[in-house]
Amino acid sequence: MIIGLIIAEYAVNLFFVLIAYRIEGRAPIFAANQPVENMVDALPQAVVLTSIVIGLATTVLLIALAMRIYEQYGTLDVTKIRDLNG
Amino acid sequence: MREITNIIPLFIVIPLSAAFLISIVGKSVKGVPDIVGFVATLGVCLWSLVGLWAVNSYGVLVYSVGAWKPPIGIALVLDGLSAFMLVTVNLVVFLIFLYSSAYMERYTSKWKFFTLFLLMQAGMNGVVITGDIFNLYVFMEIAAIAGFALVAFGVERHQFEAAFKYAVMSALGTLFVFLGIAFLYSFTSTLNMADMGAILMQKPPGKLVLFVSLLFVMGFGLKAALVPFHAWLPDAHPSAPAPISAMLSGVLIKSLGIYVLCRIFFNVIGMSPAVSTIFMFLGTLSMVIGVLAAVGQMDIKRLLAYHSVSQVGYIFLGLGIGTPLSVFAALFHLFNHSVFKSLLFLDAGAIEYATGTRDLQKLGGLMKRMPVTGATNFIGAMAISGIPPFSGFWSKLLIIIAAVVAGKFWYAFWAVVASLLTLASFMKVMKYAFWGEIVETTADVKEVPKVMQVAMVALALICIFGGGLMLTRLNKMFLKPAMMTLIEGHKYSAEVLKSISKL
Numbered sequence: 001m002i003i004g005l006i007i008a009e010y011a012v013n014l015f016f017v018l019i020a021y022r023i024e025g026r027a028p029i030f031a032a033n034q035p036v037e038n039m040v041d042a043l044p045q046a047v048v049l050t051s052i053v054i055g056l057a058t059t060v061l062l063i064a065l066a067m068r069i070y071e072q073y074g075t076l077d078v079t080k081i082r083d084l085n086g
Numbered sequence: 087m088r089e090i091t092n093i094i095p096l097f098i099v100i101p102l103s104a105a106f107l108i109s110i111v112g113k114s115v116k117g118v119p120d121i122v123g124f125v126a127t128l129g130v131c132l133w134s135l136v137g138l139w140a141v142n143s144y145g146v147l148v149y150s151v152g153a154w155k156p157p158i159g160i161a162l163v164l165d166g167l168s169a170f171m172l173v174t175v176n177l178v179v180f181l182i183f184l185y186s187s188a189y190m191e192r193y194t195s196k197w198k199f200f201t202l203f204l205l206m207q208a209g210m211n212g213v214v215i216t217g218d219i220f221n222l223y224v225f226m227e228i229a230a231i232a233g234f235a236l237v238a239f240g241v242e243r244h245q246f247e248a249a250f251k252y253a254v255m256s257a258l259g260t261l262f263v264f265l266g267i268a269f270l271y272s273f274t275s276t277l278n279m280a281d282m283g284a285i286l287m288q289k290p291p292g293k294l295v296l297f298v299s300l301l302f303v304m305g306f307g308l309k310a311a312l313v314p315f316h317a318w319l320p321d322a323h324p325s326a327p328a329p330i331s332a333m334l335s336g337v338l339i340k341s342l343g344i345y346v347l348c349r350i351f352f353n354v355i356g357m358s359p360a361v362s363t364i365f366m367f368l369g370t371l372s373m374v375i376g377v378l379a380a381v382g383q384m385d386i387k388r389l390l391a392y393h394s395v396s397q398v399g400y401i402f403l404g405l406g407i408g409t410p411l412s413v414f415a416a417l418f419h420l421f422n423h424s425v426f427k428s429l430l431f432l433d434a435g436a437i438e439y440a441t442g443t444r445d446l447q448k449l450g451g452l453m454k455r456m457p458v459t460g461a462t463n464f465i466g467a468m469a470i471s472g473i474p475p476f477s478g479f480w481s482k483l484l485i486i487i488a489a490v491v492a493g494k495f496w497y498a499f500w501a502v503v504a505s506l507l508t509l510a511s512f513m514k515v516m517k518y519a520f521w522g523e524i525v526e527t528t529a530d531v532k533e534v535p536k537v538m539q540v541a542m543v544a545l546a547l548i549c550i551f552g553g554g555l556m557l558t559r560l561n562k563m564f565l566k567p568a569m570m571t572l573i574e575g576h577k578y579s580a581e582v583l584k585s586i587s588k589l
Contacts, residue, residue: 005257012265019272044271047220051264054227058257061234065250072243081247 001078002062009055013048020044090140093133094149094162097172097211098225100130105204112197119197120187126204130211131180134172141169142563148217148585155586161278163217163582166567170417171214171345173564175337178424178545179207182336185432185541186329188534189439193327199239206232206333210341217582219267219354220277223260226309226342230256233338237326248318248325255318259308266301269294280582283354287576291358299361302350303368310343312402313372316395320379323394324387324444328435331387335394336428340420344401353571353578357408365406370497373399373504381511386434386444386519389511390427393470396504397423403501404485405572407492414569415484421565422477422552426469429545433463436538437519440531446515451524455531458539460520462546467516469549471509477552 020041066076073081104126112119140147141164151160183203190196209229216222234256238249271277273294274285286295308315319339323331351357376396383389401423404416436459437452438444453460469476472483482505489498533539555561571578 001254005254005261008261009257012261012268015265016268016271019268041275043277044268047271047277050220050224054224057231058227058253058260061231062250062253062257065234065238065246065253068238068241069243069246069250072246 002059002066005062006055006059009051013051013055016044016048016051090144091147091149091164093136093140094147094164094215095151096133097130097137097176097215098208100126100133101204101208101211105201105208108197108204109201112201113195119200123183123200123204124187127176127180127183127207130207131176134169134176137164138169138173138563140164141166141567146581146585148582150586160221161217161280161582161586162215163280164215165571165578165581166569167345167349167571168214170421170564170568171341172211174421174424175210175214175341176207177548178336178428179210179333181541181544182329182332182428182432185332185435185538186327188537189329189435190327192439193239199236199327202232202236202239203330203333205229206236206338210337213341214345217279218277219270219279219282219350222279222346223263223267226263226346227260229338229342230260230309233330233334236330237322237334239327239330240325245325248321252318252322255308255315259305259315261305262301262308263305266298266305269298269301273298279349279354280579280586283356283576283579284583286355287579295355296358296360299351299355299358302347302355303361303364306343306347306350307368308343310339310347310398310402311372311395312343312368312398313375313395314368316372316376319395320388320391323391323431324385328387328431328438331391331435332428332431335391335431336424339394339398340401340424344398344405344420348405348572352573352575356575362406362408365402366494366497367406369399369402369404369406370500371399372396373403374500377504377507377511381507381514383511384446386437386446386515387431389515390430390434393430393508393511394423394427396508397427397470399504400482400485400501403497404488407488407494407497409488409492410569410573411491412485412488413572414565415481415488417565417568417572418555419478419481419485421555422469422481422549425545425548425552426466426476426478429462429466429542429549430470432538432542432545433459433466436534436542439534439538446518448525449519450522451520452531453520454524456533458533458542462542463520464516465546465549467512469552471512472505473509475550475553477549477555480553480556 070076104122108119108122147164149162190199206229209225212225234249234253238245274282276282311319323334373396376392380389380392401416401420404412469478472479486498486501
């Protein structure tokens with residue numbers, strides 16, 4: 001479950017970065033006197049960086065929870081962890 | 087004009103810095119967590135009233151973070167709707183804090199609890215106040231992650247299970263939201279919500295906007311526990327410690343779910359007939375299914391959790407109808423629900439605190455042993471079932487009238503039915519827990535500590551006098567500006583952009 005979530009999250013991150021791609025674009029780093037030309041959009045890169053960090057926090061918490069669940073239930077099988085039925 | 091915008095970031099800074107302070111010194115110095123937390127929550131609560139005043143006298147206020155000019159930099163926007171939400175959230179949070187400072191004595195490491203509590207408050211305030219859609223996403227995650235940890239705070243097996251379920255579903259919802267943001271960004275090339283609204287208005291409506299709308303309904307609907315996405319709520323809310331149940335039900339699902347949906351659909355994307363039909367339909371579905379599931383419950387907190395689903399349905403019904411009256415009623419109901427649902431959860435917590443059980447069948451005759459809890463619970467129950475003159479009556483009545491005026495008779499009919507079932511299920515709580523004979527488990531219980539009583543009585547008083555918000559003078563200050571923000575839709579963009587150009 002956790003791995004599936006991580007994969008989906010990375011897919012969305014990659015999607016966001018690719019939105020910003022311009023054909024034959026270059027990294028958005030320029031010297032002071034250089035003309036600004038044909039660069040990839042820099043904003044999504046910053047956004048995705050933040051999103052990766054948030055994803056990390058969520059993942060760490062999920063794994064910590066999963067470990068405690070394993071301690072208490074003795075299994076990671078979601079079909080057997082059914083104390084609650086929401 | 088310039089100086090007054092400096093009040094805006096404090097809504098995030100105060101709880102955030104208090105959280106850090108507590109996490110640093112809280113372990114070694116006893117008593118600091120309570121004092122710092124008390125001062126911070128009280129401060130933010132009063133500060134939100136200042137914010138309300140500022141919006142009423144100056145109009146929409148914009149603060150640009152780090153002096154980068156929006157739409158490039160991040161903007162914090164304080165308008166009628168934000169000010170309304172801030173007052174609601176921070177008032178309830180302050181009272182819950184009072185309650186939890188006594189309630190949490192029995193748990194170990196109280197300071198960790200307060201750190202997470204204040205982080206959650208900072209996250210919610212951030213969501214409400216930001217004017218940047220990605221910034222909103224970040225704050226939403228701060229509040230949500232603090233929420234997962236708090237649900238698991240009791241470290242028992244079903245609490246981990248509930249927290250895990252909540253975390254997975256919430257992470258999935260977040261993914262939908264993020265994908266939606268990606269599409270919107272590629273369509274409009276901006277992340278600022280006001281700018282985005284202005285650009286979307288000029289573009290022809292296409293399939294993409296509809297797709298993004300659906301992604302947002304799924305993502306934020308999950309946070310707001312609308313019916314097809316509500317499965318986490320009845321597990322997570324009862325498993326958390328009582329003050330956190332009150333926080334989750336009372337304010338978290340509202341600021342993360344309902345507020346954001348309002349803001350995005352009314353102000354940025356614009357309400358389309360399709361979306362308002364979805365709102366009305368899902369709202370009614372939540373209303374009926376939530377209350378039907380609640381009637382059969384024997385666990386007090388589980389019963390209350392299902393009622394949250396049901397009451398959120400009322401709010402969405404009101405928003406979906408979309409006439410000024412119905413939106414007004416929906417916001418009014420949002421405020422009322424925050425108050426009475428927090429109150430009911432705190433009462434349930436008080437019962438658990440005193441007797442050690444939440445099972446209705448094991449309780450009885452508590453009215454004689456715990457008069458304050460009994461009385462406040464009665465007031466809360468009357469308010470949520472919509473009995474006059476308590477606050478819930480007025481807002482439900484307005485929603486039903488609005489539905490009839492708009493010609494949606496079936497929706498109005500279901501709203502009445504759900505309200506009657508709500509009354510039935512709360513009569514059950516009163517009968518089992520408070521009236522009747524004293525049984526073995528309740529033989530030698532005592533009333534809960536004074537501080538907890540103060541919080542409950544304060545919330546009960548707001549329930550009784552909540553109807554007073556309909557008076558024109560209060561109404562003009564508090565609910566009207568929030569309603570106008572939503573009704574006037576695209577004016578939001580114009581107002582915010584005007585304030586930005588003045589910076």
